Amino acid sequence: MAPRRSHRKSRTGCIQCKQRRVKCDEQVPRCQNCISRNTGCSYNFVRACSTSPSVAEDGSCTDSTSARGHISADLGSIYSRYYSSQPVTKLMRLRELELMHHYATSTCETMAQHETDLDVWKRSIPAEAFKHEFLMDGIMALASLHIALHRPSNRWTYTELAVQYQASGLREFKATLNGIKEENCHALFGFSLIITVLAFAFPECYGDQHLVTPRDSIISIFELLRGVRAIKTSSHGSLRGGQMKALFNYPRPYMDPEDDEDVEALLKLRQRTDQLGKDVHPEKHNIYLSAIDCLEKSFGEIVGLPERGAGAIVAWPVMVPDDLMILFKEGDPLAMLILVHYGVLLLHVHNQWWGKNFGVRLIRHTSEALHQINPEWSSCCEWARNKAAVVSELS
Structure with missing residues (x-):
């Protein structure tokens, strides 16, 4: 059965009609005024394709939603699934x-x-x-x-x-x-x-x-x-x-994290990794340890060079093994726990307009997912959840 098309009107009208100061009929995917003038319409500027999208000759997706609709959950490839039917106009x-x-x-x-x-x-x-x-x-x-x-x-x-x-x-x-x-x-x-x-x-x-x-x-x-x-x-x-x-050309000093709670949390993470490492393949164990090493380095760089903290935080995914994200995608609990700890790093850019609430959401969402896998993992996330709660209250 074909999906039902929503008939709810936009609150604003398309961008082109507003610029021409004419009334917009607010029809999607392209309003009548833009069709008659043969111009690009903001209602038609982007499509989010489904898992198996078909692409028409004009480059648009035949199975799509509006920019305000649901976005495909496969965000790893979402950027390759946006199609604009018209270039930017005068x-x-x-x-x-x-x-x-x-x-x-x-x-x-x-x-x-x-x-x-x-x-x-x-x-x-x-x-x-x-x-x-x-x-x-x-x-x-x-x-x-x-x-x-x-x-x-x-x-x-x-x-x-x-x-x-x-x-x-x-x-x-x-x-x-x-x-x-x-x-x-x-x-x-x-x-x-x-x-x-x-x-x-x-x-x-x-x-x-x-x-x-x-x-x-x-x-x-x-x-x-x-x-x-x-x-x-x-x-x-x-x-x-x-x-x-x-x-690129600036010193990156390393120092031990100053916050005792951070030090203790990273130590507990390493201990849990070593404990679980007895039952996993050595290569997998090394992936975990390498990611934790990078976490400790990033926490240390925030202390040693606070004005460059954002760079150290964003750089962490570049430093860790690619296999860590594969494990995360597969729902590996320890990989998920490592990402919860990375969420605490992201709390340091909470006041940046582009980093607002990202760490808070990552900690909460991943902690809940770990709890669903096994409630015993919840205690490992308590430190991160407390940090996120404090940041949320202060913002």
Whole structure:
């Protein structure tokens, strides 16, 4: 049976009708005004495909939902499932001017972790965007989402724009990845950082609608950051010696975590891993230990270099073995417990607009999943749940 189409009207009308100051009939997937003018319609800018989508000749998915509908649970591949039927039109140029102004005067400063890398976000990345349209799309998406989270009354309008620009940028980005070279590696690296930040930020934009679970979000982020690692590996010298070197060339001192509760929790995690390691394959045991080593290092870097804390936190998925995420996808309890501890690291970026509530959601959701597997695992999550409760009360 075909799914029933929702007849509930939008509260705002499509973006193009609002810009022309005409009444919108609010029909999806494309309003009548946009059809008659043969222009792109924001109601049709993005489709979330089902598990086995079919794609029409115009690039749209035949089995899809609107941007405000349900999003596919397979977030690991969700970014490859967005399709925009129309490119950005001239009708959006005023909006683009607004977005670029917002990025240059506000968003870029929130991305910098220190004065040394502010210049990268304020000058180097925009300069690369003039040469690579996919990076310009990334900047527009980032500014759109930043505005969405600071203007609740217009949240959906700017969230829709963010998804549209992300979809547009991802198409060219994927094509360009097939030929990484000196001329494009900086733009590719900049865009990969931006879409990772977007993956952290999108769940907060959807708020209480729970369109995407924390599990799906973290899997997507791991896969996106794996792409960052691939670009860094293939263009290591160019990136470290080029205009984005400030993102790499800084000391990373290691210190022991200062919080006694953190130290005790990490010690208990290692002890439980060693205890369970007696009954698992040595290779699997080493995956756990390697991930815990990276956790301890990241906690130590937050203490030793607090102004670069966000970088150390986001970098953790890049450092851990890829097999850890495979175990997490399979519902491995110890891998899930390690991700609960990573959630505590994410609480340190709770005050960043793009990291708001991400750690809290990850801790709560994964702790509940562990409890369903076996209630005995709940005691291992108590430290993390208490940390998340404190952060939630203070925010």
